[in-house]
Amino acid sequence: MAILATSPEPVVLEHSGLSLRHTFSCGQCFRFVPEGDGYAGVAMGRPLFLKQQGSQTLFYCSKEEFEALWRGYFDLDRDYEPAHRLLAQDSYTKAAMEFGHGLRLLRQEPWETLCSFLISQCNNIPRIQAIIDALCRLCGEPVEYGGRTFYAFPTPEAVARQGLESLASIRAGYRAKYILSAAQRITAGVSLERIAAMETEEARRAVMEFDGVGRKVADCFLLFGAHKWDVFPVDTWMKKAAPHHGGQADGRGFGKVAGLAQQYIFYYARESAKKY
DNA sequence: GTCCAGGGTCCCA
DNA sequence: TGGGACCCTGGA
Numbered sequence: 209m210a211i212l213a214t215s216p217e218p219v220v221l222e223h224s225g226l227s228l229r230h231t232f233s234c235g236q237c238f239r240f241v242p243e244g245d246g247y248a249g250v251a252m253g254r255p256l257f258l259k260q261q262g263s264q265t266l267f268y269c270s271k272e273e274f275e276a277l278w279r280g281y282f283d284l285d286r287d288y289e290p291a292h293r294l295l296a297q298d299s300y301t302k303a304a305m306e307f308g309h310g311l312r313l314l315r316q317e318p319w320e321t322l323c324s325f326l327i328s329q330c331n332n333i334p335r336i337q338a339i340i341d342a343l344c345r346l347c348g349e350p351v352e353y354g355g356r357t358f359y360a361f362p363t364p365e366a367v368a369r370q371g372l373e374s375l376a377s378i379r380a381g382y383r384a385k386y387i388l389s390a391a392q393r394i395t396a397g398v399s400l401e402r403i404a405a406m407e408t409e410e411a412r413r414a415v416m417e418f419d420g421v422g423r424k425v426a427d428c429f430l431l432f433g434a435h436k437w438d439v440f441p442v443d444t445w446m447k448k449a450a451p452h453h454g455g456q457a458d459g460r461g462f463g464k465v466a467g468l469a470q471q472y473i474f475y476y477a478r479e480s481a482k483k484y
Numbered sequence: 485g486t487c488c489a490g491g492g493t494c495c496c497a
Numbered sequence: 498t499g500g501g502a503c504c505c506t507g508g509a
Contacts, residue, residue, distance in 0.1 A: 235491065329492035335506065336491085381504025422493045443491040474491075
């Protein structure tokens with residue numbers, strides 16, 4: 209594959225406990241897709257190809273870049289064991305956890321997360337991916353990597369420069385005005401980083417001031433873009449799964465690891481449903 | 485061809 | 498508090 213041929217020696221991680229498949233398929237992020245025998249995607253403006261063989265995970269980037277960006281992005285410095293022990297006490301979350309073993313909660317950027325989940329509303333995952341990809345191609349910075357051109361997620365400024373007519377080309381439907389409005393709000397001075405740094409309740413209130421952001425999108429922003437593990441986004445899948453686990457419909461029973469529980473349950477419920 | 489649902493939100497009665 | 502509208506697709 210072209211990417212491999214021109215990449216430097218990869219950074220190799222042994223026995224990290226990380227599963228790329230579960231981490232990228234569980235629905236938390238939309239920009240890493242299967243590529244050859246691994247995955248390719250862009251985050252924080254940097255493209256990356258990575259793959260797993262045996263007990264090894266191979267990151268095709270420099271050691272410096274791995275330490276500066278990807279170690280944090282994959283949340284590799286956090287010990288998931290205490291959370292796993294807690295979730296193993298409930299038979300349903302235990303099964304969900306075994307199903308999605310190796311899933312890591314990515315530390316995604318606030319703006320990309322907010323935008324992605326604005327697009328997610330009343331939409332399915334393949335189409336969410338297609339719309340985000342179209343948005344990046346429309347106004348994201350091109351970045352060369354492994355002989356190919358990738359597109360960074362556009363900045364709020366770049367999105368704000370697009371008119372509603374231009375944004376119509378990404379086929380986001382009624383969500384386009386929410387994306388534009390959010391971009392304008394941020395370029396006018398509202399800081400998502402500042403909101404992400406607030407306590408959960410205050411941050412939730414602040415992000416819900418954005419047009420098109422209700423409780424669900426706000427909670428996805430808090431969990432995936434602000435890395436607040438006590439947040440439990442409730443969507444149609446979580447409502448379906450609620451009768452089966454002991455964490456209550458709003459996830460209160462899972463306490464400070466509710467977010468991780470949510471991701472295991474969401475992934476498990478959705479993948480199980482595909483079989484029928 | 486039509487109908488419906490897909491990681492919701494908003495508005496109005 | 499409940500229900501319809503909102504854009505657009507893919508599958509039934």
